Amino acid sequence: MNWDDLKLVDAAARMRSLSGAAKALDISQPQLSRRLKCFEDRVGARLFDRTPTGLKPTEAGLRLIPLAEDMRKKAEAACRILPDLSGSALKVVRVAVDEVRARVLTDSFGELTAMLDGVELELISSHQSVNHQSRSIELQIRNCLPQTDTLIARKVGELAYAVYGSKSFVANNPSALDPVAYASCSWLGFTPDDLWYPTHVRWLEERLVTAPLLRTNTMTTLLNMTVAGAGLSLLPVFMGDDHQDLVRLTKPIPELTNPEHIIVHRDLRREPAVRRAIDAIATVYKSMACRLEGTNYETAVVAAE
Numbered sequence: 527m528n529w530d531d532l533k534l535v536d537a538a539a540r541m542r543s544l545s546g547a548a549k550a551l552d553i554s555q556p557q558l559s560r561r562l563k564c565f566e567d568r569v570g571a572r573l574f575d576r577t578p579t580g581l582k583p584t585e586a587g588l589r590l591i592p593l594a595e596d597m598r599k600k601a602e603a604a605c606r607i608l609p610d611l612s613g614s615a616l617k618v619v620r621v622a623v624d625e626v627r628a629r630v631l632t633d634s635f636g637e638l639t640a641m642l643d644g645v646e647l648e649l650i651s652s653h654q655s656v657n658h659q660s661r662s663i664e665l666q667i668r669n670c671l672p673q674t675d676t677l678i679a680r681k682v683g684e685l686a687y688a689v690y691g692s693k694s695f696v697a698n699n700p701s702a703l704d705p706v707a708y709a710s711c712s713w714l715g716f717t718p719d720d721l722w723y724p725t726h727v728r729w730l731e732e733r734l735v736t737a738p739l740l741r742t743n744t745m746t747t748l749l750n751m752t753v754a755g756a757g758l759s760l761l762p763v764f765m766g767d768d769h770q771d772l773v774r775l776t777k778p779i780p781e782l783t784n785p786e787h788i789i790v791h792r793d794l795r796r797e798p799a800v801r802r803a804i805d806a807i808a809t810v811y812k813s814m815a816c817r818l819e820g821t822n823y824e825t826a827v828v829a830a831e
Contacts, residue, residue, distance in 0.1 A: 641806035669784035683811035686778035712757035763820030778820035
């Protein structure tokens with residue numbers, strides 16, 4: 527049984543005639559008569575008696591008519607609120623990002639906002655997995671996959687890291703240009719916390735002669751310390767290559783190159799604003815792919831020299 531069948535019963539009960547019911551439903555009388563008879567045959571009961579004064583509900587019809595009427599009223603109520611639904615739809619999409627992913631988005635601010643077409647983005651600083659169930663965050667950009675099937679991940683690109691030093695530091699420390707000897711240079715590192723670049727911490731621990739004397743938990747601070755000439759560091763290539771005072775000393779490091787994913791709760795993926803935000807962010811990552819992956823390595827080296 528479906529609503530189309532109950533529409534016939536409701537219209538026939540209200541109009542008390544086949545012609546009136548057909549007119550109310552904007553179909554022909556023969557079509558309505560045929561469909562109503564087919565429905566009666568399927569349920570195994572006659573719903574109306576055809577009398578000289580019009581249609582008269584049978585006992586079976588009297589049991590079904592109130593249910594059909596109730597469904598019609600609910601459908602009409604749904605139609606009344608439809609014009610207001612667009613006004614109550616989600617307009618602001620909150621995206622949890624660390625300072626690196628925030629930089630990716632803000633570097634393409636004009637392109638991103640043009641594609642959002644009125645949807646507002648709020649960038650929320652976070653280095654750890656957020657609670658999507660609470661609905662306090664719609665999206666998160668990170669390199670690890672979710673561990674629950676209530677969340678969906680969409681890969682949008684890759685983010686590479688390389689070794690950088692300031693021009694002044696490299697000029698005063700020629701060993702920085704040697705991929706073997708640079709391990710003995712002064713280095714800048716990360717705080718020993720699993721939430722703050724743990725793979726980078728391990729990479730440094732396995733290769734450096736001594737531990738970094740200066741450490742931080744934010745990539746922007748690390749970038750500033752490197753520019754100031756405090757030592758060598760691991761930086762995202764799109765941030766390091768863009769800085770005129772830095773020299774890239776290595777190709778992108780494979781073990782530190784990770785996929786980037788947009789994480790969203792299954793229940794939100796069909797929300798128009800969320801879909802638009804996901805598509806816009808994915809487009810930004812695609813347009814920045816060469817910068818994010820560091821494929822302009824040789825150009826960076828020539829410029830540094």
